[in-house]
Amino acid sequence: MNRLSSDRLDATFAALADPTRRAILARLASGEASVAELVEPFAMTQPAISKHLKVLERAGLISRTQDAQRRPRRLEAKPMAEANEWLEKYRQFWEGSFLRLDDLLDEMKGLETKGTNTRGARERAPGSKLGAGNKKRGRARSQGKTQ
Amino acid sequence: MNRLSSDRLDATFAALADPTRRAILARLASGEASVAELVEPFAMTQPAISKHLKVLERAGLISRTQDAQRRPRRLEAKPMAEANEWLEKYRQFWEGSFLRLDDLLDEMKGLETKGTNTRGARERAPGSKLGAGNKKRGRARSQGKTQ
DNA sequence: TAGTTATATAACCTAAAGGTAATATACATC
DNA sequence: GATGTATATTACCTTTAGGTTATATAACTA
Known part of the structure; x- marks a missing residue:
């Protein structure tokens, strides 16, 4: 991380x-x-x-x-262990084919509630066509190398 | 594969x-x-x-x-699942830290006995100092991209 | 110590990766 | 239909990746 x-x-x-x-x-x-x-x-x-x-x-x-x-x-x-750990975080996304991806996302969204997403990017409900409320988000361009 | x-x-x-x-x-x-x-x-x-x-x-x-x-x-x-599968094949190598790697290798060698190695490359017992029998293997240089 | 074997390093080439700024395209709206 | 917004594409640049041949180095062997 x-x-x-x-x-x-x-x-x-x-x-x-x-x-x-x-x-x-x-x-x-x-x-x-x-x-x-x-x-x-x-x-x-x-x-x-x-x-x-x-x-x-x-x-x-x-x-x-x-x-x-x-x-x-x-x-x-050993480095493979770390790569494996990283992949593991996404396991639910490839294993849960019995659930629709949307459901998984909705589920995560419930748990999340601005916990992990610190940058203020907002999600729209999947499938929702409306872009209202999306305007004029701050840009806050950061510096330096990614991550 | x-x-x-x-x-x-x-x-x-x-x-x-x-x-x-x-x-x-x-x-x-x-x-x-x-x-x-x-x-x-x-x-x-x-x-x-x-x-x-x-x-x-x-x-x-x-x-x-x-x-x-x-x-x-x-x-x-989904592609991560495949990457994960590939990594899994090496799990024993990073998880078995209680065994010395040599032991794992020796163990595998016992099971192997020219099963997987189809190209004629030969293994020497780890620690063996002798390189005799290595001379004049044909090079059989092939064309095109690897694998 | 001269030769041989195993590997590393150097110099070079070409193509691909990762950026940029400028511009084109597609859709929405007034 | 003109304008604004979101995204894609183009042309370009610099660095890195992956290969080559030729050569250097290190360790054994006669």
């Missing part, structure tokens, strides 16, 4: 957004592997894989050990 | 890798919102937010409805 965890989420999700990197993680799930072993399945040069490994490493998803000239990587899945 | 779901995961994780987009999703979790309402909290222009919305839309994470000139967005969390 704070800036730090937001940055970590950035790095984690970005690392997971590439199929090559996900495949590398899958490979490492079955045991640590050298760079050469990680290169082997891909139609890609070793430096390219080394770059992917660096991305995964900066995201904390893998670590290196040493074994002579080899630098085997191993899986470090 | 197939190409399609891999592409969807790419799009989903990539969409989630940006803090502005995650904030937009958080906002939409409390009810649908117009573009103007989504712009309001950010130090960013409307076209920039519209671009973010397009990214979220292509990932299937939001949809648009219509209300006069307004085009309110609503949360569509």
Whole structure:
């Protein structure tokens, strides 16, 4: 929620957004592997894989050990826990298909009552066509980087 | 696991890798919102937010409805379910902190025995120092995009 | 110590991502 | 039909991502 965890989420999700990197993680799930072993399945040069490994490493998803000239990587899945936590907050939205989304929203709205929504943005009832009362909300443009 | 779901995961994780987009999703979790309402909290222009919305839309994470000139967005969390599923496969790796990771890996290796690893990459027992038998594996450089 | 193997790094290229300002489009209203 | 409001689109810019080839470094081996 704070800036730090937001940055970590950035790095984690970005690392997971590439199929090559996900495949590398899958490979490492079955045991640590050298760079050469990680290169082997891909139609890609070793430096390219080394770059992917660096991305995964900066995201904390893998670590290196040493074994002579080899630098085997191993899986470090903890950042996934944080990504998972973030996703969990939305679980009700994908699991509750038996409820219409509107109902869920209405329900949340009941619990909310200006608790979480600190910025003064107002919701209209879903399905309501009327925009009355929407005019002249303050803009309050903020500065700096998002979140 | 197939190409399609891999592409969807790419799009989903990539969409989630940006803090502005995650904030937009958080906002939409409390009810649908117009573009103007989504712009309001950010130090960013409307076209920039519209671009973010397009990214979220292509990932299937939001949809648009219509209300006069307004085009309110609503949360569509289903793609998160798939991302969640992918992460779940690694849950043991971040939850099993009471076991040393090595133990988990060893355990998996017992169950595995060349079941999943179809490409001929070989594992060495962790801690094994010998690299013999690694020479002259064919490279079989293939074409096209990964996976 | 010369050679070999494993990996990292550098320099470079191209395309995509994330912004901007300016402008076009669609709908509502007077 | 002119005007206002909400959103989309266009043209542009800068930075980053993902790849390449060539080369450097580090550790083992003869």
